[in-house]
Amino acid sequence: MFGLGLLCRQCHGSLTNAVLTRQLSTTPVLQLRKVKAKVPTISKKAAAAKARRKALKKRKNIYEYEKLPLAEAINVLRVRTTLLLPLSSADILQAVEVAHPNATYELVVKTDMKSGTAVPKGRINLPREAKGKTRDKVLVFAEGRQADDAKKAGADIVGGPELIDGIISGRYQATTFLCTPALIRTITPRLGRVLGPRGLMPSERRGTVTDDIVGYLRRIQGSDEWKGDKTGTIRAPIAKLQWPVDDVTQNVRHFLTTVKRAIGIQTDETDKKSSKPSTAITKVLLSSNQGPGIQIADI
Structure with a gap:
């Protein structure tokens, strides 16, 4: 505390009796240091939710939210290859594989594979093979x-x-x-x-x-192996587009039955009961080489 012999700028009075005080800060030195803002870490659950929101914003095809019975989905994707049968305007609009008469149907089965669950896998012998047999080593x-x-x-x-x-x-x-x-x-x-x-x-x-x-x-011998990926998605060529609808339907039903038995959804009397939980099928899609993936309703 001390005085200064100075003059006031407004009244030119003496400031000798003015008392100037200084306030000292009592804040600890450590608290005055600037702390860098921590970058928030995103958990796996939050990252997965963000990825789902981003995926929903992507453009979907016209069949994304539409489910069709198997027979109708086959008719949408198939094409007539016999020149003796005339194509009507409705058939031309309905067929999506006009330029690829030898195209193949692909069946995609998505399963809800939990952590620690074995990858879906099995062997099958389709009623009518869509591709040549491969020999196992x-x-x-x-x-x-x-x-x-x-x-x-x-x-x-x-x-x-x-x-x-x-x-x-x-x-x-x-x-x-x-x-x-x-x-x-x-x-x-x-x-x-x-x-x-x-x-x-x-x-x-x-x-x-x-x-x-x-x-x-x-x-x-004479059977082919099917196997899912690490996310539990199974893809398999199931039929040719020029086949009759009944042959395609029979192959699809036979394949789905085999998958259901392998993941524990469907069992027979001769099957051994397993204590392990079954894996659910979340979606079944039928597509072709140039056509969209159509979700099957009657699985």
């Missing part, structure tokens, strides 16, 4: 007499734990892996990380861990 883990039987039944590679290093290095490659129950515990610690993410690891649930190796090899 089978590797079998077996020893003794079972190994000899597997070789006679047509297995490509047969052996015991000595095959593990070759599979990891890529020297032994196959599309189907089978194993006997006696060797499954031996191969799992090392091959689980290699074959598991690819959906090729033998498992009892899929029937690829079995003592009846010969019977399994006989069952897969």
